[in-house]
Amino acid sequence: MRVDLAHLEALLAAVDEGSFDGAAAILRISPSALSQRIKALETTAGQVLLQRTKPVRPTPAGLPYLQAARQIDAVLSQTLAQVDAVAPGPPDVPIAINADSLETWIIPALASIRDVANFHIFRDDQDHTAELLRSGTVLAAVTSLADPIQGCESHRLGVMRYLPVATPDFAARWFPHGLTPAALEKAPTVVFDRKDKMQHRLLHAYGVDPNIPARCYVPSATAFVEAVAQDMGWGLAPEIQIDEALATGSLIHLSDYVDVTLYWQQWKLESPALTVLRRTLADAAAYALRIR
Helix, strand or coil: CCCCHHHHHHHHHHHHHCCHHHHHHHHCCCHHHHHHHHHHHHHHHCCCCEECCCCCEECHHHHHHHHHHHHHHHHHHHHHHCCCCCCCCCCEEEEEECHHHHHHCHHHHHHCCCCCCEEEEEECCCCCHHHHHHCCCCCEEEECCCCCCCCEEEEEEEEEEEEEEECHHHHHHHCCCCCCHHHHHHCCEEECCCCCCHHHHHHHHCCCCCCCCCEEECCCHHHHHHHHHCCCCEEEEECCCCHHHHHHCCCEECCCCEEEEEEEEEECCCCHHHHHHHHHHHHHHHHHCECC
């Protein structure tokens, strides 16, 4: 089976832009022409490769084609970057980052190599970023998954430690005798989003059903800490994000901690941009994260 590269390019653009109209604009062709390319690829594959939803999403059958399109695009961009007369500029490198790393240590590292690539960042929970890598949506990801995804390499970054914290007033009201199962069942908690199972780990350690305490969902790393500071509940926050609040006493460490080991996974590609990115993030992580 022979696949037209222009058809793969159309597939990739449709997924990245979320619509046929957006993809057509990026490729500078008509929406009708883009639709014809997608249909031609689906005819070649003998299967439906895209869900015509808003946004457009790949079907299970379309994932391998999306992965191939992503890798070909990365290799082609890198090749063009080595030819000055043709080079359109730094390659586009889509990456998936967990919210807490994005809020604390990733951006300064990426800024230091801003001329190496145009980074397209996808945010998700560290337990779910690997799915974006597996689907071909991104070329690399910060993830809690240690075992390499097929076709990828995995590198340990370090440990992000999460501390259960609250204001002194909240702790005095809800935890007068410290963290106890009875107190944890009654005290409201702040949770990042419904994918976030961090509190579950701590509550399970105390023998508490995570579904019992009242929950407030705050899907922003900065707003999450602010919600805890405003007595909306206690929460598990990265120690590197709350060091100043702990030093001033506006937040206090209740007890215990939860450690999450982070890994950098990327597709096995001969890409100087990915190599520089991996080394830069490894250096930044060595400074920002715990070794163990």
